[in-house]
Amino acid sequence: AQKVTQAQTEISVVEKEDVTLDCVYETRDTTYYLFWYKQPPSGELVFLIRRNSFDEQNEISGRYSWNFQKSTSSFNFTITASQVVDSAVYFCALSPSGNSGYALNFGKGTSLLVTP
Amino acid sequence: SAVISQKPSRDICQRGTSLTIQCQVDSQVTMMFWYRQQPGQSLTLIATANQGSEATYESGFVIDKFPISRPNLTFSTLTVSNMSPEDSSIYLCSVYTDTQYFGPGTRLTVL
Numbered sequence: 530a531q532k533v534t535q536a537q538t539e540i541s542v543v544e545k546e547d548v549t550l551d552c553v554y555e556t557r558d559t560t561y562y563l564f565w566y567k568q569p570p571s572g573e574l575v576f577l578i579r580r581n582s583f584d585e586q587n588e589i590s591g592r593y594s595w596n597f598q599k600s601t602s603s604f605n606f607t608i609t610a611s612q613v614v615d616s617a618v619y620f621c622a623l624s625p626s627g628n629s630g631y632a633l634n635f636g637k638g639t640s641l642l643v644t645p
Numbered sequence: 646s647a648v649i650s651q652k653p654s655r656d657i658c659q660r661g662t663s664l665t666i667q668c669q670v671d672s673q674v675t676m677m678f679w680y681r682q683q684p685g686q687s688l689t690l691i692a693t694a695n696q697g698s699e700a701t702y703e704s705g706f707v708i709d710k711f712p713i714s715r716p717n718l719t720f721s722t723l724t725v726s727n728m729s730p731e732d733s734s735i736y737l738c739s740v741y742t743d744t745q746y747f748g749p750g751t752r753l754t755v756l
Contacts, residue, residue, distance in 0.1 A: 564745065572735055574688075574747040620687065624745070632678050633745055635687045 531556045533623050535636035542611050542643055550606045550639045552621030558582075563597065563604045564622040564633060574620070580604060581626060611643045647672055647740050649748035657754045658728055665724045666751045668738035673718035678739040679711070682750075688737065694721050728755045 532555040542548045554563065565577040578588065580597050588595045592609045608615055618640045622633040648671040658664050668677065679691040691711055692700040700713040714722045725732050735750040 562744075566747075572752060573749045574737065576744060576746060579744045622745075631741070632690045632693060633688075633739075635689075637687045 531558070531561075531623050531625075531634045533621050533634055533636035535619075535621055535639050537639045538637070539640045539642070542641070544613060544643055544645050545610050546643075547607060547609050548611050548641065548643075550608075550619050550621075550641070552604045552606065552636060554602050554604065554621070554623050556623060556625075558625045560626040562624050562626050564620075564624070565595065565604075565606050566620045566622065567617045568620065568638070569617040577606075608641075611641075613643050613645055616641060616643045647674065647742045647746040649738060649740060649746060651736075651738060651748040651751050653751060654749065655752040655754075657756060659756055660729055662728055663724055663726045664728065664753060665722050666736050666738075666753075668721045668723070668748055670719045670740050672742065674740040674742060675718070676741055677715065677721045678741075679713065679721075679723045680737045680739060680747075682735040682737065684733065691723070691736075725753065728753075730755045 534553045561582045563580045567575040567577055585597050585599055594607045596605045618638045620638045621636045624631040624633045650669045652667045677694045680688040681691050682688045690703050691706045692702045692713055694700045694713050694715040696715050696718050710726050712724045733755045735752050737750045738748045
């Protein structure tokens with residue numbers, strides 16, 4: 530069975546602060562994918578990143594960075610210099626890996642509010 | 646990548662009626678997924694739909710309540726039958742190409 534835990538339900542920061550969203554996962558699969566999605570108030574899910582379990586390199590994309598630590602089963606997401614437009618619910622998700630695709634197991638999400 | 650559209654984008658329905666949600670993808674995909682997101686909650690998988698075979702439902706979801714069609718590799722429908730207020734949710738379809746993409750969702754309110 531797979532499980533994703535996002536312990537932070539809500540986070541509130543002031544603009545320009547850095548913020549880290551935590552994600553801890555459980556799986557018995559030897560290979561798997563980890564994802565982060567953003568859901569703004571409009572409701573659509575915006576894909577941010579997919580990480581293969583084989584690739585433990587951290588990734589940076591603009592103000593976004595991800596820290597994957599297999600040893601602690603964590604895949605944390607940091608937003609640097611947060612902006613009001615970053616306000617959204619962020620979901621971490623997990624799936625088995627494979628060419629045909631699998632459904633995702635989602636965490637409960639972290640609601641981020643960035644105030645001016 | 647994949648571009649997914651859903652119809653309707655939102656609807657308000659009466660208890661006891663049914664609503665069919667359409668999902669259209671801009672490329673051929675083997676598997677399509679239907680998720681439900683209840684208010685303030687995370688996404689829960691309803692079923693997986695492969696073209697040419699019956700959908701596979703997750704625990705807690707049954708075909709009589711959520712019948713799914715998958716007539717071809719770019720299209721699927723999900724019907725929410727005999728609706729009650731507890732069915733008020735966002736319903737999202739998803740496909741896998743190079744990664745997992747989601748449609749914009751159908752926001753359903755049942756009165």
